[in-house]
Amino acid sequence: MNQTIQFFDYHLWANTLVFNHLKELPSEVTYKDVQSVFPSLYDTLSHMYRTDFVWLKTMKGESFDKTLEAVQQLNNENLGRSTEVLEKDYLQVSEEYKTFIQQLDDVNDRITINHPSYGSWSVSYAELLQHVANHGTYHRGNITAILRQLGYKGTPTDYVYYLFELKSRQS
Template structure:
């Protein structure tokens, strides 16, 4: 049985995969088409999501800010100009690393202190930051759905309930 916070991460991966499967059925231009939204395109939204997957994985791994911040430009660059399938591969790689981190973290509720250069200190727990990762992804998958609808394409349901139903059916 998965830890509840780990199951939420598996939902996050499932929802991203479901969205990538959907994008594979749409015209390739839909991924890079400019729209008026939170981000200028679906590809930019996924680039942002990828950057923050990397960032929060590093935070959860206990990497110091002085080692994380210099990597932000390269993580941003890594995701720019990618096709949907190439972006999917980037997400698959970071998901594998995230799962490895989760396996190496026996206590998902271990206490953590995070120092943010603007917002200050946060005393929290590993599982809280992991929930933030999932919530962040949910928010931006909603952005992607809105962007696709602006372009005349349907979205795809990625609600947690659909994940649970699909998971139950496969057991």
């Protein structure tokens, strides 16, 4: 497996672990207000989902304006939603990523992105996938910190645990 694709697969794996871990905790923990990067675990997960959604739209060639409209619609739909619905949406966008990646001729192919504030630039799909995975890693750290603040343990999502699981699947 291409290393970039494997690292992105790790990102999807780790997010699934987080959702599964949260199901083991009292449901109100996800919505509890905290002093952190985001006001709750739910808000952190929602941000992660929206970011994954935005970059997928970007990689598929959607315009900035269309992507912004889609995110605004997500924000409106997100009001009062449950963690279960958010997880379902996350799993759907994960499947869309897998399909998109499988259809790429070469993950190192480049696309041009046009952004009203940052201008136009050429970037490879591999670089964007790496960005999405890194972004997720950062916020999974936030989730662990929030959980500890609330008196709960996080779940191990380090890349090495993913590698151990891959190895055990191959054995």
